[in-house]
Structures are given as C-alpha cells and as structure tokens.
Amino acid sequence: MTTETASAPLAAPLLDIRGVRHSYGDVVALNDVNLSIADNEFFALLGPSGCGKTTLLRSIAGFETPSEGDILLDGTDLIAQPAHRRPVNMMFQSYALFPHMSVEKNVAYGLEAEGVDRAEIRRRVGETLEVVGLLEFAKRRPAKLSGGQRQRVALARAIIKRPRLLLLDEPLSALDRKVRAEMQQELKRMQHEVGMTFVVVTHDQEEAMSMADRVAVLNRGAVEQLDTPVGLYSRPSSRFVANFIGSANLFDGVAVDGAVEIPGLGFFPVDHALAVRSDATLVVRPEDVRMTPVGDAGTGPGIVGTVVDTFFLGGSSTVSVAVPGIARPVSCTVHAATGARRGERVALSFDLPRAVVVANPTPEPAATPASSPSPVLV
Amino acid sequence: MNVPLWLTYAFLYLPILVVVIMSFNASKNLFIWKGFSLQWYPAVFADDAVMVGLRNTLIVATSVTVLATILGTLMAVGIHRYTRGGLVRAFAIAPALLPDLLLAIGLLSLFSLLSVTLGLHTVIIAHTTFAMAFVTAIVLARLANLDPSLEEASRDLGAGAVRTFMRVTLPQLAPGMVAGALLSFTLSLDEFVIAFFTTAPTTPTLPIAIYSMVRFGVTPEINALATMLLFVSIFAVIGAQRLTKVTDAL
Numbered sequence: 225m226t227t228e229t230a231s232a233p234l235a236a237p238l239l240d241i242r243g244v245r246h247s248y249g250d251v252v253a254l255n256d257v258n259l260s261i262a263d264n265e266f267f268a269l270l271g272p273s274g275c276g277k278t279t280l281l282r283s284i285a286g287f288e289t290p291s292e293g294d295i296l297l298d299g300t301d302l303i304a305q306p307a308h309r310r311p312v313n314m315m316f317q318s319y320a321l322f323p324h325m326s327v328e329k330n331v332a333y334g335l336e337a338e339g340v341d342r343a344e345i346r347r348r349v350g351e352t353l354e355v356v357g358l359l360e361f362a363k364r365r366p367a368k369l370s371g372g373q374r375q376r377v378a379l380a381r382a383i384i385k386r387p388r389l390l391l392l393d394e395p396l397s398a399l400d401r402k403v404r405a406e407m408q409q410e411l412k413r414m415q416h417e418v419g420m421t422f423v424v425v426t427h428d429q430e431e432a433m434s435m436a437d438r439v440a441v442l443n444r445g446a447v448e449q450l451d452t453p454v455g456l457y458s459r460p461s462s463r464f465v466a467n468f469i470g471s472a473n474l475f476d477g478v479a480v481d482g483a484v485e486i487p488g489l490g491f492f493p494v495d496h497a498l499a500v501r502s503d504a505t506l507v508v509r510p511e512d513v514r515m516t517p518v519g520d521a522g523t524g525p526g527i528v529g530t531v532v533d534t535f536f537l538g539g540s541s542t543v544s545v546a547v548p549g550i551a552r553p554v555s556c557t558v559h560a561a562t563g564a565r566r567g568e569r570v571a572l573s574f575d576l577p578r579a580v581v582v583a584n585p586t587p588e589p590a591a592t593p594a595s596s597p598s599p600v601l602v
Numbered sequence: 603m604n605v606p607l608w609l610t611y612a613f614l615y616l617p618i619l620v621v622v623i624m625s626f627n628a629s630k631n632l633f634i635w636k637g638f639s640l641q642w643y644p645a646v647f648a649d650d651a652v653m654v655g656l657r658n659t660l661i662v663a664t665s666v667t668v669l670a671t672i673l674g675t676l677m678a679v680g681i682h683r684y685t686r687g688g689l690v691r692a693f694a695i696a697p698a699l700l701p702d703l704l705l706a707i708g709l710l711s712l713f714s715l716l717s718v719t720l721g722l723h724t725v726i727i728a729h730t731t732f733a734m735a736f737v738t739a740i741v742l743a744r745l746a747n748l749d750p751s752l753e754e755a756s757r758d759l760g761a762g763a764v765r766t767f768m769r770v771t772l773p774q775l776a777p778g779m780v781a782g783a784l785l786s787f788t789l790s791l792d793e794f795v796i797a798f799f800t801t802a803p804t805t806p807t808l809p810i811a812i813y814s815m816v817r818f819g820v821t822p823e824i825n826a827l828a829t830m831l832l833f834v835s836i837f838a839v840i841g842a843q844r845l846t847k848v849t850d851a852l
Contacts, residue, residue, distance in 0.1 A: 287754055307757045320755035324773045333769075334759035381759065 238263040238421055239284070239389060244293030246279055246445075253279040254290065255445035261389075261423060266415050268424045268432035271442035272468070280442070281391050281425045285314045297388060308337075313387040317394040319378040321366040327377050328353065328362040334385045348384060355417065356380045372403045379411075383418055392424045396431060408435055429469050433457070441465050457509075463582050466507040473513065473554050476584050479504035484581050488549025489527055492574065496581035503584040510542060512575040513556035515564065526571040529554065531564045545570060618832065625825035632820050642826035652827060655811025662722055662797070662807055663790040666729040670786040673730065674737025675779055679771070681738070682745040691742065698735035705732060706799035713800065720802040728800040729790045736789065737782030744778035784842040788835045 237260035246254040254276045261267045269277040282288040284295060286307030295302040302310060313334070321330050328349050335345045353359045356376040366374055375395065382390055395411065396404045412435050415422045426432050432439045433453040440450045441464075449461045460466035467474060477486035479498040484506050485491050498504050518528055529547035543564050544553040554572060564570060625643075629636035646652055681694055697705065709728045718724060752774065756766040794809040801807060806814065808831075812824060 285754075285758055287757075307754070308760050308762055312758075314755075314758045316751045316755055318749050318751050320749060320751035322752060322755075322770055322773075333756070333761070337756075337760040337765060381755075385760065 234260045234262050236263075237261060238265075238298060239423075240294070240296040240299075241280070241284075242294045242296070244280070244283065244290045244295065246276075246283060246288060246290045246292075252445050254283070257293070257442075257445070257447055259440050259447055259450055261421060264419060264421055266412065266422045266424070266435060266437045268426060268436035268439045269442060270426055270429060270432040270439050270468075271448075273427055275442040276445040277425045277427075277442045278393060279445075281314070281393055281423065284389070284423070285312055285391055286310050311385075311387055312389045312391060313382040313385055314391040314393065315378045315382045315395055317397060319366075319374050319398070321374060321377055321381070323366055326363050326365055327358060327369070330366065330377055331380045331384055333381065338385065352380045352384045355383075355414070371399050372407065375399065375407060379414065383414075383420065386418075387420070389421050389423060392422060394426055395424060396426075397428075404431075411435060433469070441468060443468075458578070458580075460507060460580060460582060463505045463507075463584055466505070466580065466582055471510055471555060473508045473510065473552075475506040475508070475550065476587060477504055477506060478502070479581065489547070492576060492579070494576055494579050494581050498581065498583055503587040504581050505584040507580045507582060508574045509578070510555045510557040512578045513554060514573045514575065515543060515545070515556045515558060516571050516573070518569045518571050526573045527554075528569060528571050531566055531568045531570060533566065534564055543570075545572060547572070621825050622829050622832070624822060625829045627822050627825075630821065632822065632825075642822045643830075645823045646827045646830070649823065651811050651815065652808070652823075655806050655808035658722055658801075658805055659791060659808035662725050662729060663787050665726045666733050666790040667783050667787045669726070669730045670733035670737050671779055671783040674734040674782055675741050675775060677734065677738045678741035678745060679775075682742060695735050695739045695742075697732045698739060700732075702732075702793075702795040706796040709796065710799045720800060722801065722805050724800045725797050725805075725807060728796045729786075729793060732796075733786035733789055736785050737779070740782045740785070741775055741778045744775055748774055781842040784838040788838040788842075791835065792831060 239261040241257055241259050244254050244257040245252070257276070257280060269280060271277045279288055283290050284302065286302075286305065289303060297311070302312070322333065325333070331352055332345050332349045335348060340348075349362075350359065353362055356379055358373060358376050358380065361369065361373060361377075366377060369377065375398070379395075382392075392411075396407055399407060408431065411422070411424075424432070424436065433456070436453060438450065438452055439456055441448045441456065443464050449456060449465045451459070451461075456465060456469050460469060460472075463474065466472050475484075475486045475489065477484050477489075479485075479496060479500060479502050480491070481500055482495065483491045483493040484496065484504050486506060492506055494506065496504065516526075527547055529545040532544040532546045532553050534544070535542040540560065541558050543556045543558060545556060546553045556572065558564075624632060624635075626638050626640065627635055628639035628641070677694055681691055685691070705728070709724075709731070713720060713724055752770055753766055756770045757763075761769065792809055793807075794813065797807045798810055798813075801810065812827065815821070815824060
C-alpha cells in the first residue's frame with residue numbers, strides 16, 4: 225500500500241519532529257507528534273481548530289517550547305536555538321507587516337537584522353519584490369495595499385532570507401474567495417520557483433489537498449494520518465479522516481470476516497484489517513454511490529430510499545436519499561443536473577472496490593431506527 | 603436650533619470667554635470695559651513675580667514630561683507583558699484619579715519623614731507620580747490594540763529583543779507616548795494643589811505666583827496671562843487627542 229511509503233520515515237528528512245508534547249496548563253495541545261518533512265516539499269498540517277497545528281508551527285518557529293520531544297532541522301536540534309537564530313521564517317496569519325515601514329523596508333528588515341551590507345540589501349529586496357510582482361509598490365505603506373498585495377509583501381519578507389523552511393500560518397484565510405484561488409496557484413508556483421520547503425497550516429481541507437505534496441491530518445494533538453492528498457481521500461485510515469477530508473457517507477456497523485455488517489443494510493464484502501466483531505465504519509464517497517430508478521432491471525436487491533433533497537452544483541449534483549434504518553441521508557453525486565425529484569423512490573448501490581472500512585472508536589449506543597432522518601449532508 | 607445644547611456650551615465656555623475678552627480691556631478695573639488695549643500682555647512679561655513663576659513651572663513641566671513619558675511607557679510595557687490581572691493595572695493608573703489633596707498631603711508627609719528639603723525637585727517628583735499614571739494608561743491602551751505577532755515577526759526575521767523593541771515596539775507606541783507627554787506637560791503646567799504643598803516658598807510655580815497676586819486683587823494682567831496659558835493648553839490637548847483617543851485610555 226502506498227500509504228506506508230507516504231508516511232514512512234524519510235531517508236534524510238529536512239525536518240524531523242519526534243515525540244513532541246506540549247500543554248497549556250491542563251490543556252494538552254500536542255500529544256506525541258511524530259513526522260518528517262523532506263527537502264523541497266510542500267507540506268500541509270491540516271486539522272480542525274484546536275487540533276494543535278498552530279502550536280506545532282509555533283514550536284518550529286520558536287515561539288513555543290515543547291515540554292517534551294525533539295525538533296531537528298538537518299539533524300541539528302532546533303529547540304535549543306532562540307526564535308531569532310533559527311534558519312526558519314514564518315508568514316503570519318495576520319501578515320504582521322510593520323505598519324510604520326514601507327513595503328521595501330518591511331522586506332529588507334530580515335537582512336538588516338542580519339547585518340547584510342546596503343548594496344546587497346537593495347539588490348535582494350528588488351529581486352524579491354519582482355518575484356512577488358510588487359516592484360512598483362516598494363515605497364508604499366502596508367495600509368495602502370489590498371489584502372492580496374499585503375499577503376505578497378508578507379511572503380516576500382519571509383522568503384528574502386532564503387530560509388531552510390518557510391512556515392505559513394493559515395496563509396489564505398484573510399483573503400476573499402476569488403483571490404484565494406489565485407493565491408493558491410501562486411503559492412505553489414512560488415514554491416517551485418524559489419525551491420524552498422513550505423509548511424502550511426490550514427483548517428481548510430480543500431486548500432491543503434490542492435496545494436500540498438503531503439498532508440498530515442492532526443486531531444487532538446496527534447497525527448491522525450500522513451499521506452498524499454489522493455491517499456488521504458481514497459484510503460482514509462480512520463473515521464475522523466474519512467469524515468474530515470471531502471464528503472463521505474459513513475455507515476456504522478460491525479466488522480466480520482472479509483466484510484462489514486451494517487444494521488438495516490446487510491453485509492458488504494470489503495477487505496479490512498480489523499478484528500472480527502469490532503465496531504467498524506464503512507466509508508463510501510458520494511461519487512461511488514450509484515442511483516437508479518426502482519425496479520430497473522440489473523439493479524439487484526440494492527438499497528431503496530426516498531430522495532430528500534437535490535443540490536445542483538453546476539458540473540454535478542448531489543442527491544440526498546433517506547434510507548430507512550440509516551440515521552443520515554445517503555448522499556450521491558451524479559453528473560450534471562439530476563432528474564431526481566423530491567419524494568421519488570430510488571435504488572442505491574455502492575462501488576465496493578472503492579469503499580474503505582475503518583475502525584469506529586465511538587460507536588453510538590444501539591441505534592434505534594430513525595423514522596424521520598434529519599436531512600444532513602455528510 | 604438646538605437651544606439646550608447652546609445653553610450648555612455657554613455654561614461651559616462663558617467664564618473662559620470673559621477672561622479672554624477682559625484681557626484686552628483698557629481699564630484697570632476688572633469689571634468695567636473701557637475699550638480695547640493690548641497693554642496687559644507686555645505687562646505680564648515685565649512682572650518679575652510672574653516671570654520667576656513661569657520659569658519654575660517650565661522647568662517642572664519639562665522635567666515631568668520627560669520623566670513621566672519614559673517611566674510611564676516602561677511601566678505600561680512591563681504591565682502588558684508580565685501581568686494578567688486587572689488589579690496591577692488599576693493600581694498603576696490610580697494616581698491619575700486620586701484626589702489631588704490626598705496625593706499632596708501624602709507626598710508632603712513622606713518628604714518630611716525622609717527629611718527631603720522642598721524645592722522644584724520635590725514638585726517634579728510629585729507631578730511625575732500622577733503624570734506617569736496618565737502616560738501608563740494611554741500607552742497601555744495602545745499596547746492592547748497592538749498585533750502581538752508584530753514583535754514575533756521581528757524576532758522571526760532575526761532581530762533580538764533590543765532591536766525588536768527599538769525598531770518595532772517603540773515606533774508603534776510613539777503616538778501614545780507623544781499624547782502622554784503633551785498631557786503630562788499641560789497637567790503639570792497649571793497644577794496648583796500638589797505644587798503648593800510640595801514646593802518651597804522661595805520656588806513658587808506659576809499657579810502659586812498667580813495665587814499670591816490674586817490675594818492683592820485681580821488685575822487684567824492676570825487675564826492676559828490666563829489667556830496665554832489657555833492657548834498653550836488648547837494646542838497641547840488638541841495634539842494629544844489627535845494622536846490617540848485619550849478618552850479610550852481612561
């Protein structure tokens with residue numbers, strides 16, 4: 225399985241995080257985090273708020289000191305060095321541009337602190353502003369720039385010292401939707417151009433999936449799964465990841481030999497490594513659910529339900545189908561507009577070779593068949 | 603027209619207007635208008651008692667401004683960085699709100715207990731105690747609105763603690779510091795009660811010198827002096843308000 229290659233220890237990692245723990249008083253922010261990041265990689269730390277991703281980023285930058293564990297950069301201990309000595313730079317969520325300095329002064333700040341001579345500073349500031357396309361704004365104050373321009377200044381200021389590692393804290397969260405899509409591509413292009421290792425923290429799974437080479441999904445202070453975006457989506461290793469990445473239909477049941485039994489739906493033959501009789505969840509992506517009119521030949525026994533709602537998304541539509549005995553409606557993706565009407569009875573079948581079975585750590589108490597399922601799209 | 607509003611403004615500013623108008627009165631009698639004259643303005647500068655008072659007050663106000671701005675700023679930064687509770691803050695700002703009389707008696711008692719000879723230096727110390735509290739309050743308000751990641755960004759870019767403070771923190775606090783300085787200057791300039799208690803009879807500040815003159819009858823000269831002080835204060839306060847919203851700080 226490629227999951228193992230993606231999360232396996234790297235031969236010579238640039239950054240190695242080993243057994244890092246951190247807590248604020250009684251609140252555990254990081255609980256034994258282990259991960260390695262390769263040189264030139266675009267890496268994302270993804271998770272819901274409070275999962276510890278920002279604490280981890282701040283620990284790498286030097287603004288937090290983990291209570292336990294090691295952070296190694298090129299094999300040397302990073303924790304022993306104060307923030308201003310680390311060959312790591314950060315782009316802050318608020319951008320943190322110095323409001324009393326012009327764009328070029330902001331960008332030059334890091335080189336001045338290092339004591340680089342003036343001619344060299346001027347040359348590199350010009351060069352960096354050109355990379356981010358802000359040469360003509362050099363003399364402006366940050367307050368006179370648009371959100372997207374400010375973000376570029378923050379990026380220029382963070383890359384000018386050519387750090388071994390660039391940390392980006394929610395880099396796109398302050399931008400509006402359209403600029404965000406543009407900047408996603410821009411960041412990716414920039415990363416190739418400057419040949420730098422990027423570590424992005426984000427709560428937006430789409431952002432992480434579209435930009436990163438590899439993604440570490442964090443949950444409750446620990447790495448839940450580390451994989452490529454495709455790996456995370458097609459082979460989630462836990463119920464949390466399956467639910468967090470993309471949309472998914474989750475059917476809770478019990479693992480049996482070579483299959484999973486879902487109360488009310490029956491047996492689904494899917495390979496898994498779970499112990500027999502353990503609580504399990506069958507994960508089926510909406511695009512792997514086929515919907516056919518009831519009574520069509522060739523649909524087999526299938527699952528029969530009632531259309532609750534349809535969502536037209538342009539290139540595709542999502543149809544919510546209430547199935548008796550299943551708490552949440554099943555969602556199903558169909559291409560283009562759908563002919564399904566609310567209240568229509570349809571048969572569903574799953575593309576089982578693409579389905580995944582994961583352990584269910586928090587099974588709900590013996591499910592009472594819901595008579596009127598709540599129309600929630602998972 | 604909003605009549606109650608104008609009446610309120612009249613209530614507030616009529617007394618001041620009277621002083622300003624009467625400072626141009628040709629008559630020596632305070633209450634009878636005898637025509638326009640500028641004679642009382644040069645008279646102020648010819649009066650030795652006033653000039654000594656003015657000199658003393660300028661020495662005090664300038665020293666207080668410098669001391670209160672530096673100490674108040676450091677105090678605010680310290681409180682902002684190392685304390686959480688509101689009590690520490692409250693006690694730092696309290697001298698600005700305490701009754702002057704309390705502060706005056708307390709300082710006088712303390713100075714005599716420590717056998718400190720009274721003089722301008724004791725007034726400077728006394729005024730610094732409350733002026734510093736104003737500066738602390740204003741700078742603290744400024745700090746509260748400061749993005750904490752600015753200092754982190756500076757450190758992240760390789761600047762140590764000193765460079766970060768000088769290049770990033772101080773410039774961000776500057777408007778608050780200037781406002782605090784202007785406020786300190788105007789507060790010290792016309793402060794009477796505390797100065798009266800803590801100065802020696804040989805070193806009167808301007809308000810004390812004026813008080814001595816008033817005891818022998820008010821002359822239009824005093825109106826001229828008061829008018830000039832009024833404009834100095836107005837400019838300082840306008841300056842302070844422009845730089846930060848003083849009301850937010852208190």
